[in-house]
Amino acid sequence: MKKNTFNILLAVALVGLSAASCKKYLTVDSPSTLTQESVFSSVSNMNSAVIGIYAMLIGDNGYGSRIATLFPQSADDMKTSGDYSALDRRGISCYGASPDNTDLPNPFAQLFKGIERANVCIKYIPKSDLYTNGTDAQKATLQKLYGEALTLRAQFFYEAIRNWGDMPAQFEPAADMTNVYLPRVSSDTLYDKLLDDLKLAGDLVPWRTQSPDQNIRITKGAVKGLRARIALARGGYSLRQDTHQNERRADYKKYYQIAYDECKEIIAHPEQHSLNPVYENIFKTLHSATRLDDAHELMFEVGAFGGNASTDSKLGYYNGLRHSTSSKFGGGGGGINPLPTYYYEFDSIGDIRRDVTINIFEIDTAGKKLMNVATTMTDGKFRRSWTNITGTSQNLAINWPILRFADVLLMYAEADNEINNGPSADAISAYEKVRKRAFIGYETRMGTTPTDKDGFFKAIVQERLLEFGGEGIRKYDLIRWNMLGSKIDETRQKLRDFMNGAGRYANLPLYVYTKPATYNLVASVDEIKTLDFPGGIPVSQALFTPGTGSSTAPTGYTTKNWRASVNEDYLTGDLKGYAVKFEANKKELFPIPTSAINLNYNMAQNWGY
Known part of the structure; x- marks a missing residue:
């Protein structure tokens, strides 16, 4: 999101932030000081309310820090620095976090704040008189806002599900709920709902070139890419609360087909999104209002600004290149x-x-x-x-990348391979586009792309490791492939071989x-x-x-x-050991924070905690 424009939008959103419900679920917003009728009677106010949903993406408890940098650790690429403690970030990285871990409850609550804000907009925007009786321009804008709200809710739910598993099905404003103490519902049920919502959102939200705020707001490509990602999660393995096993359902190919279809449509519109020819420029774009991404490979990013814990990020300060505090740049990095x-x-x-x-x-x-x-x-x-x-x-003020076009290409290749029992020429082409960019000038070192199903899948597994390092993707890929435990074991042996030469x-x-x-x-x-x-x-x-x-x-x-x-x-030390507390079929999910259980007596703890 381009920071200069986003700053103005979020300032305007102060009105919209008060559009939340007057009942509490977990730690949703304070009682509204404006009536819903006044908020949802003008396009400007409804836009502000939707910007209020976007606001729940960022900050220390969103993708500005904890969700982006702590939750994805560890896999076979990276880990958190420091010594193990069940009560902080090192406990997350080592797979030994307790329900009282201090880095879990606030992000959990913020995700549900985002869901609540989205629920209010999803209910009231379509009910607005302007939605059906406004001018064509007003109706188009409100359809876009409705689609954005559906998409943001899906992102918040997806993040909650992939970290904690089954969640309460909170799909209406808390003020409308007769019982705010909802039980947990199967992630399958939730994902199916999100996929339906995103299908609708894909019809409501315009393509990038048709959007008046293409670099700062969700556009059709992002909706479709997120739908593909959630479809692969639904079709992949996940830890089941009933069997205590990481399993996938028998109808998983149905969801690979959804991912395939969505990615294919995005790929068919190269004027909207394509690969940035310079890999490094993708990430430099996240650091500045000057964009070095004319290809629009960055499809969905979280804007950061303002120099505070609520609207900015600590990317580059907590993580990233280590800078001495005495350097001319200032201190940071190394986490x-x-x-x-x-x-x-x-x-x-x-x-x-x-x-x-x-x-x-x-x-x-x-x-x-x-x-x-x-x-x-x-x-x-x-x-x-x-x-x-x-x-x-x-x-x-460094943004966080949620979705890139390279991911669309590799999701497409993976889905094609699974559906067709081997890769088509188009799947191989999609995979090789990502690889060729990485080997520009050294194409002869790329090697030969496998054409059998198992070989091509292994190539995809490796390519995603290399392409998305440090972007919070790898651990969740390994979980949906049912490979997290085996990759941790494999990596520990590699580290031992490294130690021993x-x-x-x-x-x-x-x-x-x-x-x-x-x-x-x-x-x-x-x-x-x-x-x-x-x-x-x-x-x-x-x-x-x-x-x-x-x-x-x-x-x-x-x-x-x-x-x-x-x-x-x-390798194995109690304090410094790599992923030392991991247990398969148990630690793929975090514990539900104690504070969330205390607020909702129906919020059962995850098995194993």
């Missing part, structure tokens, strides 16, 4: 660490995504770049130094030697070329050959542990 083995999943030479996705350096007190140890690398798509905000601010990691160095180098703020693939290693050797030699094996650095250089940074404590 999310890629696993050392994730770095080696990328092609060593050809895949430009590696150096965008993973920072192998940090910014020191002098504003120079300095090599990390292997276990303290950081996620690279969010960087304080890509913004123009310096000083001590923790809020950097075994197998594919046999030629990697125990130590690397480095000293500060000028931070040029150039393209990531060029930035790492000027890291300072002894003899001027490139990264491709420093991190891919055994080196001297000595912990003593050459004169003028500092030793950085590489393989030596991984030890048994990192």
